[in-house]
Amino acid sequence: MPELPEVETFRRFTERYALHVPVTDVRVFKPKILENTTELALEQALIGRCLLETRRVGKHLLVRIGSPSEIASSEMKSREMAPPLDLGWLFLHFGMTGFLSYERDGQSVVNAYGNPALPNAHIRVQLALADGGLFNFHEQRMFGKLGLTTDAAAYFQARKLGPDALTVDRETFVAALQKRKGQLKPALMDQSLVAGVGNVYADEALYQCGLHPGRQASGLSAKEVTALHQQVVDVLQRTVAVAADRDQLPAHYMLHQRHPKAVCPSGGHPLSIASFGGRTTYFCPVCQS
DNA sequence: CCACATGTTCATTT
């Protein structure tokens, strides 16, 4: 599930529940989820500190670690205080099944996106906060990662992420596709071309503008590539707007049909299920060409 | 038992 809209929802969730409260404890239940760090290093980096701000590119979420006394940067500028101590960033990647939850006072459990009855299982890392809150990173399938980095820009660069798909401008998007040899679907999913589009929303954007996933990326007309840019951004923005709860997306969205009996929301024809770029791809052979 | 699942990375081939 975690493509760009889900991770953006996690980012907002983190902002809402976990910022500006000192961390009192770090519990790692599955060390394998850690990338180039240890439980001890996380404890040293986090305990007694606060999470202060978040940043997201594509499907990657970074959370800045700072001292509890550090105040908001706008306030700081106006008072011309010393620059904040560089305490680095926590990074999270959600793999195939990752998500966040928060609980407090024993009962209230809030999940990062529409999944009301999630069990308390598969918590891999838990941050205990000074207000009694517990901030949980879940990852059933263990493809996700959590770790520390000192430099946010270097973190994104090392992963060769292209411009974020939620805000990529038309000129950049068009230029990237025009020089791309190969099929549309793999191009959209290439995180170095545009960051954040995964299997489901790639299919949706292609469906919404009537483009076949196997089309040559560089072979689109100006009109087609403009429409594709618009749909990529629109599909992602709409999904962010409903906090990545797919049940709230329009009925004419094709992602509701990802099952063997799938039919086109606009004509009722059976959808084709094929492999592009090594991923299962749903598309309408009538509407998309 | 098998096939398949939203992601990324790596090796191999074209």
Next chain:
DNA sequence: AAAATGAACATGTG
């Protein structure tokens, strides 16, 4: 060099 392909990773579901 770029792009495609397939495997691997770990775990659960149908």
